[in-house]
Amino acid sequence: IKTVPPVELANVYFDMFPEEVSPIWRNPCDDKRHLSIWSVAKTCSRLPKFLVIGPQKTGTTALYSFLGLHPSIRSNANSPTTYEEVQFFNGKNYFRGLDWYMDFFPPVDNSSDTVLFEKSANYFDSDVAPERAHALLPHVKLLCILINPAKRAYSWYQHMIAHQDAVAMSNTFYQVITADENASKAVRDLKHRCLNPGMYASLLERWLDYYPPKQIMIIDGEKLRSDPVSVMDRVQAFLGLEIYFDYSKKLKFSKKKGFYCQVLDNNKTKCLGASKGHQYVPMEPKEEEYLRKLYRKDNIALSKLLPRLGRSIPSWLQEELADLR
Numbered sequence: 001i002k003t004v005p006p007v008e009l010a011n012v013y014f015d016m017f018p019e020e021v022s023p024i025w026r027n028p029c030d031d032k033r034h035l036s037i038w039s040v041a042k043t044c045s046r047l048p049k050f051l052v053i054g055p056q057k058t059g060t061t062a063l064y065s066f067l068g069l070h071p072s073i074r075s076n077a078n079s080p081t082t083y084e085e086v087q088f089f090n091g092k093n094y095f096r097g098l099d100w101y102m103d104f105f106p107p108v109d110n111s112s113d114t115v116l117f118e119k120s121a122n123y124f125d126s127d128v129a130p131e132r133a134h135a136l137l138p139h140v141k142l143l144c145i146l147i148n149p150a151k152r153a154y155s156w157y158q159h160m161i162a163h164q165d166a167v168a169m170s171n172t173f174y175q176v177i178t179a180d181e182n183a184s185k186a187v188r189d190l191k192h193r194c195l196n197p198g199m200y201a202s203l204l205e206r207w208l209d210y211y212p213p214k215q216i217m218i219i220d221g222e223k224l225r226s227d228p229v230s231v232m233d234r235v236q237a238f239l240g241l242e243i244y245f246d247y248s249k250k251l252k253f254s255k256k257k258g259f260y261c262q263v264l265d266n267n268k269t270k271c272l273g274a275s276k277g278h279q280y281v282p283m284e285p286k287e288e289e290y291l292r293k294l295y296r297k298d299n300i301a302l303s304k305l306l307p308r309l310g311r312s313i314p315s316w317l318q319e320e321l322a323d324l325r
């Protein structure tokens with residue numbers, strides 16, 4: 001038997017087992033051996049019971065703010081870098097560890113009816129998030145929102161313009177979505193980030209590899225926008241909340257904003273900021289046409305997947321399929 005100092009030993013070990021270089025965090029309270037070495041000062045109650053996984057630009061901020069009105073629901077604390085989003089399971093933050101993640105959540109008494117959640121809209125299209133989320137939170141409920149993927153892509157591009165993203169600013173939407181191998185890497189990356197989250201069926205399948213359908217709620221984003229009260233009723237039922245919150249008293253359509261907004265105690269309304277619910281010129285017909293073709297296969301797959309999961313087909317998808325005939 002030969003022994004070497006810890007770092008050297010770790011290097012030897014990871015040379016032998018490179019697939020173990022990335023950690024997978026599991027819930028220490030689910031394993032007796034882990035629990036026995038888990039500090040008594042720590043708790044497993046600082047973990048979310050549900051996640052809003054995205055994708056971006058489908059109304060995730062509206063859902064997040066509506067959920068925050070419910071007396072039993074509490075979100076994570078704001079992150080200094082990603083604001084309301086923790087973005088743990090999808091990227092580098094994962095390597096900050098479990099304590100880093102749990103510090104975003106308040107400790108919750110077992111007897112309390114408080115339900116913790118977090119919303120990170122990039123989880124939906126992350127290739128690592130489903131496995132990582134499932135390892136730590138196998139019983140968590142997942143909420144995702146779908147709108148027409150072409151509309152989502154355009155909204156995302158407009159969002160980048162509003163944030164003065166240099167690559168978006170120097171390329172039209174059409175140039176971005178049609179970028180081929182001759183385009184610069186920056187444009188191709190932008191295109192990927194713009195279009196990939198709209199491949200709903202294939203991305204949902206990745207989550208379904210880890211989670212049973214009953215743990216996943218698929219929200220029609222158009223409905224969330226036009227009738228948030230009925231959507232929030234369904235969300236409450238899905239989450240199995242003990243306290244029912246009547247959203248009809250707290251959400252009101254603002255003609256000025258063109259969206260539902262929160263009713264404050266003084267009867268004034270508080271809408272989401274200027275970056276949500278933008279005004280911009282409509283998509284050009286050639287852009288719509290291009291995206292319709294691009295998303296065609298995935299939309300058809302989605303129209304088969306949803307009934308298989310016992311879910312209805314949203315009106316935007318019905319319209320899209322009618323156009324395909």
Ligand code: A3P
Nearest residue numbers: 056057058059060061062155259260276277278
């Ligand atoms: P636009 O700004 O392109 O209109 P996300 O929060 O996931 O980034 O999504 C932003 C989108 O949410 C907005 O896109 C808007 O269409 C939609 N949305 C739905 N309900 C809304 C609401 N009540 N207030 C503001 N935006 C809402």
